[in-house]
Amino acid sequence: MMTRSPGGRPSPHRGDAGLEDFPGSARIWIFGTDRALEAREAEDLLGSVDEFLQAWAAHGVPLRAARTWRHGRFLIVAVDMERVPPSGCSIDSLVHVLRDLEGRLGARFLGNEAVWYRDEGGVIQRASRPEFRELARRGGVTPHSVVFDNSITALSELRAGRWEGPASERWHAALF
Numbered sequence: 001m002m003t004r005s006p007g008g009r010p011s012p013h014r015g016d017a018g019l020e021d022f023p024g025s026a027r028i029w030i031f032g033t034d035r036a037l038e039a040r041e042a043e044d045l046l047g048s049v050d051e052f053l054q055a056w057a058a059h060g061v062p063l064r065a066a067r068t069w070r071h072g073r074f075l076i077v078a079v080d081m082e083r084v085p086p087s088g089c090s091i092d093s094l095v096h097v098l099r100d101l102e103g104r105l106g107a108r109f110l111g112n113e114a115v116w117y118r119d120e121g122g123v124i125q126r127a128s129r130p131e132f133r134e135l136a137r138r139g140g141v142t143p144h145s146v147v148f149d150n151s152i153t154a155l156s157e158l159r160a161g162r163w164e165g166p167a168s169e170r171w172h173a174a175l176f
């Protein structure tokens with residue numbers, strides 16, 4: 001997927017295709033939306049994130065960054081740690097952009113208290129940890145249920161399939 005920079009020039013380092021060129025050591029952050037976004041909302045989100053990533057820097061040095069949008073619910077941002085690592089301030093600036101987008105879109109991206117999983121119909125659901133534990137107790141989810149581990153931090157983990165898989169093989173197993 002090729003996107004365009006604010007000036008209209010192709011930006012091949014944005015979107016799904018851009019992650020292919022990143023090393024496995026790239027640092028990733030995964031942000032799930034509390035609801036599915038409509039197409040125009042997703043365009044707004046991704047356009048704003050692309051604009052931010054185009055100018056993202058650590059102490060004035062541009063970061064090599066990319067993003068992908070998965071399953072209509074998950075924004076994944078990657079930074080090439082082999083080029084220039086992000087600073088605390090640069091990471092804070094990403095969070096600030098997402099917080100602004102939360103207000104503009106009326107959707108939540110920040111916070112790691114949620115558990116993401118696929119229900120029996122394959123639809124992505126979001127639950128609090130106590131709600132997920134109750135679902136497990138009642139049999140609404142099982143150790144075989146597909147969950148998303150948004151705590152992974154390396155692109156190599158995403159590529160290896162550590163993000164989406166059976167609850168029994170993720171930290172979620174502790175909730176059963």
